[in-house]
Amino acid sequence: MKAVKIGICGLGTVGAGTFNLLSANRDAINAHANRDIQVTRVGARRDNSACDLSNTEVLRDIFAVADSDIDVLVELIGGTTTALDLVLRAIENGKHVVTANKALIAEHGNEIFAAARRKRVQVAYEAAVAGGIPIIKTLREGLAANHVEWLAGIINGTGNFILTEMRDKGRDFADVLAEAQALGYAEADPTFDVEGIDAAHKLVILASLAFGMPLRFDAVYTEGISAIEPTDVIYAEELGYRIKHLGIARKREQGVELRVHPTLVPENRLIAQVDGVMNAVMVKGDAVGPTLHYGAGAGAGPTASAVVADIIDVARALETPPDQCVQALGVVDDAMADLPVLPIEEVETACYLRASVLDKPGVLSAIAQIISKHGISVEAIIQKEPAPGQDHVPLIMLTNRSSEQNLRSAQREIEALESVEGRLISIRVEALNG
Numbered sequence: 001m002k003a004v005k006i007g008i009c010g011l012g013t014v015g016a017g018t019f020n021l022l023s024a025n026r027d028a029i030n031a032h033a034n035r036d037i038q039v040t041r042v043g044a045r046r047d048n049s050a051c052d053l054s055n056t057e058v059l060r061d062i063f064a065v066a067d068s069d070i071d072v073l074v075e076l077i078g079g080t081t082t083a084l085d086l087v088l089r090a091i092e093n094g095k096h097v098v099t100a101n102k103a104l105i106a107e108h109g110n111e112i113f114a115a116a117r118r119k120r121v122q123v124a125y126e127a128a129v130a131g132g133i134p135i136i137k138t139l140r141e142g143l144a145a146n147h148v149e150w151l152a153g154i155i156n157g158t159g160n161f162i163l164t165e166m167r168d169k170g171r172d173f174a175d176v177l178a179e180a181q182a183l184g185y186a187e188a189d190p191t192f193d194v195e196g197i198d199a200a201h202k203l204v205i206l207a208s209l210a211f212g213m214p215l216r217f218d219a220v221y222t223e224g225i226s227a228i229e230p231t232d233v234i235y236a237e238e239l240g241y242r243i244k245h246l247g248i249a250r251k252r253e254q255g256v257e258l259r260v261h262p263t264l265v266p267e268n269r270l271i272a273q274v275d276g277v278m279n280a281v282m283v284k285g286d287a288v289g290p291t292l293h294y295g296a297g298a299g300a301g302p303t304a305s306a307v308v309a310d311i312i313d314v315a316r317a318l319e320t321p322p323d324q325c326v327q328a329l330g331v332v333d334d335a336m337a338d339l340p341v342l343p344i345e346e347v348e349t350a351c352y353l354r355a356s357v358l359d360k361p362g363v364l365s366a367i368a369q370i371i372s373k374h375g376i377s378v379e380a381i382i383q384k385e386p387a388p389g390q391d392h393v394p395l396i397m398l399t400n401r402s403s404e405q406n407l408r409s410a411q412r413e414i415e416a417l418e419s420v421e422g423r424l425i426s427i428r429v430e431a432l433n434g
């Protein structure tokens with residue numbers, strides 16, 4: 001069997017996981033690749049005691065790995081600065097690249113893939129989205145016969161863990177976040193996870209594959225989960241829904257919707273039952289209908305599983321002319337380059353609304369009038385009894401599908417009513433059935 005020389009840069013969680021998986025499952029991996037896959041270089045500032053590096057040359061300068069006689073550079077350092085320089089240097093040197101870095105692909109993928117095309121090398125990034133779930137391969141190959149209409153995913157395990165704990169134990173956001181940090185699920189700076197930036201990185205990658213469009217990270221509408229209150233989790237359940245932090249991409253005639261936000265999902269949808277740190281992605285293709293892909297979105301083993309699958313693919317295709325290889329971004333649809341990403345105001349969803357209203361006759365009908373004036377109708381309503389000593393009560397409404405613009409106008413008018421205290425809570429609702 002011919003040898004393929006691999007250089008792994010970054011020996012942290014995923015780097016060590018990849019190094020060890022290549023060694024533990026070596027025979028099976030070589031058989032799948034039809035090559036002898038050898039890690040001949042590792043680029044790391046320090047050794048990792050989880051790895052036996054006795055047969056591997058360890059270089060302290062990762063750029064020296066890119067300049068060495070490897071065939072494939074595996075970038076697992078993370079970040080978008082040094083990682084970009086490293087990947088471009090490897091491509092320039094004619095090396096194939098495997099990466100797990102969603103931020104790098106989402107923000108610089110267009111440039112990286114253009115460089116790879118010029119140098120006729122492959123860039124693979126299965127681990128960048130949903131960890132161990134082979135969703136990139138699924139979109140690019142398994143569903144290649146379809147026009148993808150929409151996709152929706154739970155693509156950040158930390159956020160899903162927090163929402164699951166809030167529902168199961170009635171805890172509030174800050175309390176669960178602190179536990180997630182202590183368990184190592186959330187970073188010291190949790191902004192990327194809880195404000196939806198990490199999910200937005202992954203969503204643009206999925207959307208570009210699903211619709212053949214350029215990576216448009218700049219255009220994603222992003223809303224986090226830090227404002228979700230336990231009461232809304234409870235009322236959502238009373239209405240038959242669960243709150244999930246979804247990344248949603250939908251192709252419409254006028255453009256593409258790209259949005260990450262908390263979403264009420266009917267509790268009988270399988271995706272609503274995806275709990276804890278697990279990930280899931282629904283993809284609706286015109287021929288196949290709705291599909292659901294579920295698995296671990298992070299961790300050394302699941303992520304290494306995806307990285308090694310890419311190494312196998314790259315190794316198998318080493319002698320295939322690049323134009324006959326599966327393309328990094330799938331089949332790019334030139335018409336999609338001009339299709340705009342729609343502003344959130346043009347998105348249509350049903351909506352969950354919660355107001356704190358004065359407990360007196362006429363208030364409900366005043367609110368109902370405003371809602372209907374904006375062409376919206378109410379599908380379900382819950383009005384609670386006042387707590388002892390309170391003159392305001394929670395009023396919860398579920399609207400039909402309406403434009404964001406109409407919903408926002410109605411919301412502003414309702415908030416201006418004297419009988420309404422404070423701001424309205426609004427959370428979009430997706431049936432995920434069409």
Ligand SMILES: NC(=O)c1ccc[n+]([C@@H]2O[C@H](COP(=O)([O-])OP(=O)(O)OC[C@H]3O[C@@H](n4cnc5c(N)ncnc54)[C@H](OP(=O)(O)O)[C@@H]3O)[C@@H](O)[C@H]2O)c1
Nearest residue numbers: 010011012013014015044045076077078100101298299303
């Ligand atoms: N962890 C997951 O479950 C997961 C899942 C999917 C995708 N990913 C992606 O995989 C990548 C790696 O994540 P990770 O969790 O493995 O991160 P990590 O544990 O922090 O490991 C990163 C490693 O890269 C090293 N490094 C950074 N800059 C370097 C440099 N200039 N030279 C040499 N070494 C350098 C770090 O070394 P020092 O310790 O010396 O700084 C560290 O060992 C990221 O892009 C991440 O988004 C991770």
